[in-house]
Amino acid sequence: MRERIPVVVQRDARGRRAAARGLWTGAELVVTLGVVLLLLVAHQLWWTNRQARAEAADTVHALERDWGGPERASDPAEPAQDTPEPLDVDDDTPVVGEEQTGGDGGGRTAAAPAPRRSQAYAVLRIPRIGLTAPVAQGVSKRGVLDKGYAGHYPGTAQPGGAGNFALAGHRNTHGEPFRHINRLRPGDPITVETRDAVYTYTVDKTLARTQPGDSGVIAAVPRSNAKPYPGYRTAGSYLTLTTCTPEFTSRYRLVVWGKLSGVRQR
Known part of the structure; x- marks a missing residue:
């Protein structure tokens, strides 16, 4: 039998x-990509929040200085709460209604002039979730929402006025002022402060999920366009808070509604 002689092949x-360099380069690219992604996540989840919250706090302080110092809302059932400012409106309708309790005994408040686009002109305070945020005209991302502000939907009522005072805010990133509005419960006070008055709203209803295009939730008489049509059927003075849901997505909208329960002149 012929004996086989083993042949040893030596690689070049x-x-x-070259193969080692290729593997090393690939590993470096993967690590670099991972670092870049981590930096992007850190920027969105940490830096934008820090930056927006700082800017929002500075704006609140500037408004309070301009008004001569913060006021406290008058709530008939609870101790006075910190007050936020009013949102923008397009008419001069005075504040009237059976649910109002005017601090001057008249129960009427003159409407403030409409603010400029992206102008911060009110302060929103929600004690339940520890929120104090400026309110600015409009709902643009760059000019309003990404600054950590609550944005007033153009065309909706002003604070305390007949109709619906509707606001939008980020739930995640850029200050995320509305991140925890899902924790609000019926009876929780929300105050809105302007240069001339403090308005107290009381949380009444929550709509856990609706489509982004459900414009009925910010109508003058807020009522969802989606079955079973949650909301209201009669005119009044309402507050609406809207934000994205679930968290870290924009697939649906979360809505909180409140009713005007008190007005105090500054």
């Missing part, structure tokens, strides 16, 4: 070095 040293 250059080929081995």
